[in-house]
Amino acid sequence: MATKILILAEHSSGALKDISFELLGEAHRASADAHVVALLLGNGVSELAAELAKKGASEVIVVESPALENYSSDAYRHEILAAIASEDPDAVLIGNTPNGWDVAPLVAAGLMVPLASGCARIAIADGSAKCARKAFNGKFVHHVEIVDQRPIMATMDKGAAAPFDGETDGSVRTLEPTLDPGKLKSRFVETKKSESGGLDLSQASVIVSGGRGVGAPEKLDVIRELADALGGQLGASRAVTDAGWLPHEHQIGSSGVTVSPKLYVACGISGAIQHVVGMKSSGYIVAINKDPDAPIFGIADVGVVGDLFEIVPALTKQAKEAKG
Ligand SMILES: Cc1cc2nc3c(=O)[nH]c(=O)nc-3n(C[C@H](O)[C@H](O)[C@H](O)COP(=O)(O)OP(=O)(O)OC[C@H]3O[C@@H](n4cnc5c(N)ncnc54)[C@H](O)[C@@H]3O)c2cc1C
Numbered sequence: 001m002a003t004k005i006l007i008l009a010e011h012s013s014g015a016l017k018d019i020s021f022e023l024l025g026e027a028h029r030a031s032a033d034a035h036v037v038a039l040l041l042g043n044g045v046s047e048l049a050a051e052l053a054k055k056g057a058s059e060v061i062v063v064e065s066p067a068l069e070n071y072s073s074d075a076y077r078h079e080i081l082a083a084i085a086s087e088d089p090d091a092v093l094i095g096n097t098p099n100g101w102d103v104a105p106l107v108a109a110g111l112m113v114p115l116a117s118g119c120a121r122i123a124i125a126d127g128s129a130k131c132a133r134k135a136f137n138g139k140f141v142h143h144v145e146i147v148d149q150r151p152i153m154a155t156m157d158k159g160a161a162a163p164f165d166g167e168t169d170g171s172v173r174t175l176e177p178t179l180d181p182g183k184l185k186s187r188f189v190e191t192k193k194s195e196s197g198g199l200d201l202s203q204a205s206v207i208v209s210g211g212r213g214v215g216a217p218e219k220l221d222v223i224r225e226l227a228d229a230l231g232g233q234l235g236a237s238r239a240v241t242d243a244g245w246l247p248h249e250h251q252i253g254s255s256g257v258t259v260s261p262k263l264y265v266a267c268g269i270s271g272a273i274q275h276v277v278g279m280k281s282s283g284y285i286v287a288i289n290k291d292p293d294a295p296i297f298g299i300a301d302v303g304v305v306g307d308l309f310e311i312v313p314a315l316t317k318q319a320k321e322a323k324g
Contacts, residue, residue: 213268
């Protein structure tokens with residue numbers, strides 16, 4: 001009998017999020033005989049269901065209600081538990097995303113099953129699962145085994161799994177919502193845009209980052225100009241965000257965002273492990289630092305020992321000329 005794997009699709013502003021396709025991809029890899037069911041919660045989301053059915057889901061289950069228009073932990077928990085009760089999947093995969101961090105433990109607690117959180121890989125066979133998750137800033141891989149549970153529950157790290165890249169001809173069906181909006185204990189109020197206007201460095205292909213070596217917030221313009229000239233985004237070390245020079249969304253590292261752009265330029269950043277763990281998988285790393293012993297040079301493809309206020313403007317000039 002096939003292994004039925006239910007994934008929770010995520011969407012916002014009328015589009016499916018990348019994590020949905022990553023979960024579909026991982027579900028297909030998790031078991032040789034996977035039957036992948038995507039659960040889509042929302043309101044007016046039928047077009048998204050058709051996309052999931054083409055891009056990895058054998059079946060899409062749609063639950064629509066005005067109470068599901070925006071994410072709410074209570075409404076999502078209720079409908080995910082209802083879908084699990086009616087579909088009886090072998091495994092449930094949810095993104096290790098802000099919504100997933102919130103709802104997955106609630107669902108696991110509701111079912112009284114363990115939850116393997118933040119996994120990079122999962123293999124499912126005979127009612128058990130082997131999960132691999134990064135530990136200690138990615139220095140170790142932590143193997144977790146879930147034995148003899150139904151359903152197996154795991155959250156998968158964003159960007160860890162390759163998205164499904166084939167084509168499917170899945171079916172779409174609707175389940176009636178079972179929630180009573182009047183009984184929900186939490187409800188959506190409003191979405192507020194962050195100061196940096198929804199910056200998502202994890203998707204950037206070029207990042208130019210500034211560290212404490214920049215010296216003052218107004219001097220960050222030097223870094224910003226190079227980022228603009230290269231068509232990239234502005235990143236930062238924690239020293240910069242802690243000092244309030246830039247909002248937290250710009251912070252790269254273990255307590256910030258993990259990035260893997262094609263090009264990463266580190267300016268005035270020493271290369272502490274907590275920073276490096278968030279950017280070491282970048283395609284090409286250029287480091288500019290006046291200290292020849294700075295640890296950042298240990299992972300750089302090109303290291304420039306010098307004053308960033310001489311080097312960075314020169315690079316910006318070159319980039320602008322090359323573009324022109
Ligand atoms: C639990 C925990 C979580 C953390 N999470 C993160 C995280 O997510 N991200 C993160 O970045 N850090 C994080 N940190 C902090 C981290 O340990 C470092 O303190 C921080 O990364 C240092 O930032 P920096 O490299 O900008 O500053 P510094 O270490 O002070 O380095 C500044 C560098 O600039 C160079 N410099 C100075 N002037 C110039 C100049 N004119 N031209 C060229 N180079 C110059 C100096 O030689 C030096 O190497 C965390 C720490 C802890 C304990």
